[in-house]
Amino acid sequence: MTPMIDVVFLLIIFFLVSSHLAKQETRLPVDLPLASTALANDLEIAPLTIHVDANSQWHIASREIDLPALRTAIREYKNSSIQPSIRIRTDRSVPYDSIEPLLREAAEVGVTDVRIAVLTAESR
Amino acid sequence: MKAPHVVRDSSLEVAMTPMIDVVFLLLIFFVWTSSFDAPESDLPSSVASADQPGGGAEPNPEIAAEAFDEIVIGVALVSTGVTLELNQQPIANLDVLKTRLSEILQLGVQPPVIIDPEPAVSMADAVAVFDAARVAGADRVLFAIEE
Numbered sequence: 001m002t003p004m005i006d007v008v009f010l011l012i013i014f015f016l017v018s019s020h021l022a023k024q025e026t027r028l029p030v031d032l033p034l035a036s037t038a039l040a041n042d043l044e045i046a047p048l049t050i051h052v053d054a055n056s057q058w059h060i061a062s063r064e065i066d067l068p069a070l071r072t073a074i075r076e077y078k079n080s081s082i083q084p085s086i087r088i089r090t091d092r093s094v095p096y097d098s099i100e101p102l103l104r105e106a107a108e109v110g111v112t113d114v115r116i117a118v119l120t121a122e123s124r
Numbered sequence: 125m126k127a128p129h130v131v132r133d134s135s136l137e138v139a140m141t142p143m144i145d146v147v148f149l150l151l152i153f154f155v156w157t158s159s160f161d162a163p164e165s166d167l168p169s170s171v172a173s174a175d176q177p178g179g180g181a182e183p184n185p186e187i188a189a190e191a192f193d194e195i196v197i198g199v200a201l202v203s204t205g206v207t208l209e210l211n212q213q214p215i216a217n218l219d220v221l222k223t224r225l226s227e228i229l230q231l232g233v234q235p236p237v238i239i240d241p242e243p244a245v246s247m248a249d250a251v252a253v254f255d256a257a258r259v260a261g262a263d264r265v266l267f268a269i270e271e
Contacts, residue, residue, distance in 0.1 A: 035252075095245065116167045116251060118166070
């Protein structure tokens with residue numbers, strides 16, 4: 001019995017860990033801007049996260065996208081979501097003109113809840 | 125009938141090897157599953173376009189009535205960093221901006237504060253100004269977009 005339980009526990013741990021790592025893969029490592037105020041995390045909403053890396057390239061779900069693809073993605077997301085919300089994870093060195101099209105597209109499609117991911121003082 | 129043979133281990137010593145096995149497994153489990161990333165938060169944002177001033181945020185009719193009173197903070201890039209303008213008046217730094225904004229907000233009005241960064245201004249600076257407006261007490265802070 002004991003060796004079997006050992007093996008089963010190892011398998012459980014392996015699958016837990018590998019699923020955790022699979023989740024982390026979707027997070028592009030970027031240097032978020034710093035802020036001292038922030039919203040409390042709202043677990044009710046399922047935002048569409050748009051990553052902007054240091055080269056000002058937009059990513060949705062690890063795929064690089066351009067403006068037409070962005071428009072389609074936001075529109076599809078809005079149609080499928082009850083409480084649409086867009087979360088922008090941007091590198092702090094990115095110039096504003098790379099973020100502005102994201103805000104404009106969100107507003108044109110009708111998503112008014114746009115969030116900018118930041119690091120707050122407590123998390124530093 | 126033969127009585128069952130019971131092995132009695134009278135010693136109360138704890139078996140070390142299985143305990144170490146379990147402790148190591150737990151250690152590995154927690155080290156692997158813990159995330160060393162700093163927790164992230166969100167800043168609420170919205171956009172104000174040149175066409176509809178103060179638009180984009182929640183359409184509250186009482187607030188919309190005083191939409192003419194909006195505050196526009198311009199952020200421009202210069203060689204030494206960024207310069208700030210509050211309704212076209214130059215502002216020395218973020219602390220002055222915070223003081224000026226909180227003085228305005230103490231009058232009891234809650235005008236939309238629109239951050240209008242130049243295209244080349246980095247998001248770090250834009251978010252710093254955005255954050256300063258929120259620290260000053262503004263509850264509707266928007267980013268400006270060009271039409």
